[in-house]
Amino acid sequence: MDGIDPSLGDKIRVLIVDDHEVVRQGLRTFLELHDDPRLPPIVVVGEAVNGVEAVELSSRLQPDIVLLDLVMPEMDGITATSKIIEKSPQSQVIILTSFGEEDKVVPAIKAGAQGYLLKDISPDDLVQAVYDAYHGDVQLHPKAAQRLMSAISQSEYTSSNQTRKPALDELTKREREVLLLIADGKNNHEIADQLVISETTVKTHVSNILSKLHLKDRTQIAIFAYKHGVLDDES
Numbered sequence: 393m394d395g396i397d398p399s400l401g402d403k404i405r406v407l408i409v410d411d412h413e414v415v416r417q418g419l420r421t422f423l424e425l426h427d428d429p430r431l432p433p434i435v436v437v438g439e440a441v442n443g444v445e446a447v448e449l450s451s452r453l454q455p456d457i458v459l460l461d462l463v464m465p466e467m468d469g470i471t472a473t474s475k476i477i478e479k480s481p482q483s484q485v486i487i488l489t490s491f492g493e494e495d496k497v498v499p500a501i502k503a504g505a506q507g508y509l510l511k512d513i514s515p516d517d518l519v520q521a522v523y524d525a526y527h528g529d530v531q532l533h534p535k536a537a538q539r540l541m542s543a544i545s546q547s548e549y550t551s552s553n554q555t556r557k558p559a560l561d562e563l564t565k566r567e568r569e570v571l572l573l574i575a576d577g578k579n580n581h582e583i584a585d586q587l588v589i590s591e592t593t594v595k596t597h598v599s600n601i602l603s604k605l606h607l608k609d610r611t612q613i614a615i616f617a618y619k620h621g622v623l624d625d626e627s
Contacts, residue, residue, distance in 0.1 A: 403435045404526050407455040409446040409472070410488065411464045415511070419459060422515040423522065434522055443467025443475075451479035457525050458485045459509075462500065473503040484525040501611055508611070524579045560622065562604045568622075570597040574610055575617035 408419050416439050423434045437453050440446040442464045450458060458476055462469035473485050486507035487500050500508075507525050509518065563571065566587070573583045580598070584591045598610065607613055616622070 403433050404457065404522060405435055405437045405453070405455045406457045406459060406522060407438045407440065407446065407449055407453060407483075408436055408459050409440040409443070409464070409469075410459075410461040411441050412461075415461070415488075419518070422518050426515075426519045431523065434519065441465075443469060443472030446472045447475045447479055450476040450483055454480045455483055457522050458483050459488055459522075460485055460505075461488050470499045470503050473500055473505050477504045484528075486521065486525055501615075506609065506611070527580070559605050560620070563601065567597050567601050567604075570594060571601055571613060571617055571622065574598070574601075575614045575622070577614075 406423060408416050410416050410419070420436045420439070423436055426434060437455055438449045440449050444466045446458065446460060447467070449455075458480075460469050460472060460476070464472075467475075469487060473487070476483060476485055484507065485505045486509055487505045488509055488511055489500075490511050507521060509521055513521070560568075569587060570583055573586060578586070580591050580594045583594045587594075598613075601613060602608070605613070605616060607616060
């Protein structure tokens, strides 16, 4: 592939990165067999076997979504994530991980990854996650969130607890509801349905939450909620 194919402009373009061929083939099959005339088709525009290839292909192909393994030869997923975002800023990086790799997930968050999937994800959930990421509504799997919490050392947040905890009081009742649903793994569409509001309104609430809590993305919202016991407070 020599670059972006203009004929794919109405499709969701995915780059798969994993050093195991059987995993790449499985992911490609799951994605390309999906057929819903109501949604744009998903097309796998490239495959890479390590982080070096992933960065090179991301720079050349500018994919919408990068499904990225964490543990690979030559360049791991953590290092590759920041380099991919640098070379292809519009790409959404979704980490493919397993429960045995939780120590690598937190650095991946800091590197800029936008989503976190388990490798045993069902085909339907994988497709939904790609669509969510494409629309900026990446889900944080509840089980992955729990693993993330156990992997984050208390010391990383101790210095910020006193300044961020009071910021929760600045959230409106509706914003707290949205925060809780994000922490529960809901995307914008699901939140809108549950609260009986528009997706545009949900996005406004998410933006306000990020601003008031001084966070960068939805993943940090979920982490914040778990870390500060917000879910326990509301139960």
